[in-house]
Amino acid sequence: QLQLQESGPGLVKPSETLSLICTVSRASISSNNYYWGWIRQPPGNGLEWIGSIYYSGSTYYNPSLKSRATLSVDTSKNQFSLKVTSVTAADTAVYYCARQRGRTCSGGICYSGPIDPWGQGTLVTVSS
Amino acid sequence: QSVLTQPPSASGTPGQRVTISCSGSNSNIGSNTVNWYQQLPGTAPKLLIYDNSQRPSGVPDRFSGSKSGTSASLAISGLQSEDEADYYCAAWDASLNGAVFGGGTQLTVL
Numbered sequence A: 001q002l003q004l005q006e007s008g009p010g011l012v013k014p015s016e017t018l019s020l021i022c023t024v025s026r027a028s029i030s031s032n033n034y035y036w037g038w039i040r041q042p043p044g045n046g047l048e049w050i051g052s053i054y055y056s057g058s059t060y061y062n063p064s065l066k067s068r069a070t071l072s073v074d075t076s077k078n079q080f081s082l083k084v085t086s087v088t089a090a091d092t093a094v095y096y097c098a099r100q101r102g103r104t105c106s107g108g109i110c111y112s113g114p115i116d117p118w119g120q121g122t123l124v125t126v127s128s
Numbered sequence B: 001q002s003v004l005t006q007p008p009s010a011s012g013t014p015g016q017r018v019t020i021s022c023s024g025s026n027s028n029i030g031s032n033t034v035n036w037y038q039q040l041p042g043t044a045p046k047l048l049i050y051d052n053s054q055r056p057s058g059v060p061d062r063f064s065g066s067k068s069g070t071s072a073s074l075a076i077s078g079l080q081s082e083d084e085a086d087y088y089c090a091a092w093d094a095s096l097n098g099a100v101f102g103g104g105t106q107l108t109v110l
Helices: none
Strands: A003-007 A018-025 A034-041 A048-053 A059-061 A069-074 A079-084 A093-101 A104-106 A109-111 A115-118 A122-126 B009-012 B018-023 B034-039 B046-049 B063-068 B071-076 B085-093 B098-101 B105-109
Touching (some): A003 A093, A003 A115, A018 A034, A018 A093, A034 A069, A034 A115, A048 A069, A048 A093, A048 B098, A115 B046, B018 B085, B018 B105, B034 B063, B034 B071, B046 B063, B071 B085
Parallel strands (some): B009 B105
Antiparallel strands (some): A003 A018, A018 A079, A034 A048, A034 A093, A048 A059, A069 A079, A093 A115, A093 A122, A104 A109, B034 B085, B063 B071, B085 B098, B085 B105
């Protein structure tokens, strides 16, 4: 059963860079048709998709993060990572990594690509 | 402000049927399939319905999904206390070129 585990600092100072790593186990990150993504959830609020990356390095990002987010992948370690620069208190959230099926279109139907499974999540607090 | 619109709350009594709506636009629900997620208190979200109406292995058939035009619905029949959770719809948005979520619906079993 595929498992994902987030790791990284739980506390980041304002204006600094948030860095998280997701380690994938029991499956290859180089799987065809699957992207690897990050989703965050501020305390007491809903889910926000941050972006996703293919093992080749192809990426999609949420435009709302205005280029502050960068995803990268390390196939040799079966890991992918997230960096968010110039963080503020608004970036305080539980950060989840997950596998996302790639978006495909076939027979006139475009499939959104479900996100499954998810890591357990890690809380990152932005505070001085 | 979420791209997809869900009611913030819903409720029902055990055994009842409850539906949760999700409204979008032509660039997301209108042109892509919808997925639903269940988030039990204190846990990570879990895929509940994918491709509008498909259930992953292990999800009871009490849960069903449908889509029409730019709206989608999640139905839960035979409501149980363990269904008390937050439910989120999601879809790909072709204009934003990314995935978008609804704001979530908190389901209470009375």
